[in-house]
Amino acid sequence: MKTIRRTWLGIFAAFATLVLAPQEAIAGTVVAVSGPSASQYPVGTQIGDTQRVTLREGDTLTVLHDGRTRTLRGPGTFVLAQRTTQGRNRALAALTTRRSASRARTGAVRGDGEEVTNPNLWYVDVAKSGTICLANGDPVHLWRARTEDAEVYSFARENAAEEPVSLTFPEREMLALWESAVQLREGETYAISSNNSRDVAQVRFVFLQDIPEDAEDLALALIENGCTVQLEQMSAALEGN
DSSP: OHHHHHHHHHHHHHHHHHHHSOOOOEEEEEEEEESTTTTTSOTTOEEETTOEEEEOTTOEEEEEETTEEEEEESSEEEEGGGSOOOSOOHHHHHHHOOOOGGGSOBOOOOOTTOOOOOOOTTEEETTOOEEEEEETTSOOEEEOSOOSSOEEEEEEETTOOSOOEEEEEOTTBOEEEOOOSSOOOTTOEEEEEETTOSOEEEEEEEEESSOOSSHHHHHHHHHHTTOHHHHHHHHHHHHTO
């Protein structure tokens, strides 16, 4: 009888320990990784604020937390809680605003060698291949980097019988609105080509029912849906700020 009682007391003690033990806070989500330890910290990994992260020579790990990124470079051992963030990065707010195209329609002509980057996460870069996440029901805005000349783009659905859809960017315009009667279909692949270039981008669309406001939740949504183009865009914008 005493043995049974001790057994039950042990079970209750173990259960209480599990229930009452403080859960480690999540300090960030891995949004980019390269180097020998890439398989240990794949994109999407959540890291606790007191977790020890050990990196080897050549490792680079970018962690997103509270609208900011922190890049860790090996060799070395790091604890994310040793550095606190201060407020939400303004770059994230600008990047994720689902604004009217009329507010940022005309693009300045840039000099040779000057890099022009997509200013908004929800603009579809007509020159980049990959899966693109968009808000379901929102107008689809297409973006191009070079605006010196007018340019016509063709959109053709892979293995489809219908004719390609044409869309024109007027001179000095960086944005164009998808206004075709042909609806973009989720999960279908589209070939995007320009009359001024031989390059062809292959784009697939995913339409999200809800857009997370939290930076980490948004990053996880992009990761889960394979929208790596936007994840890289997001990481680069936050790291640059």
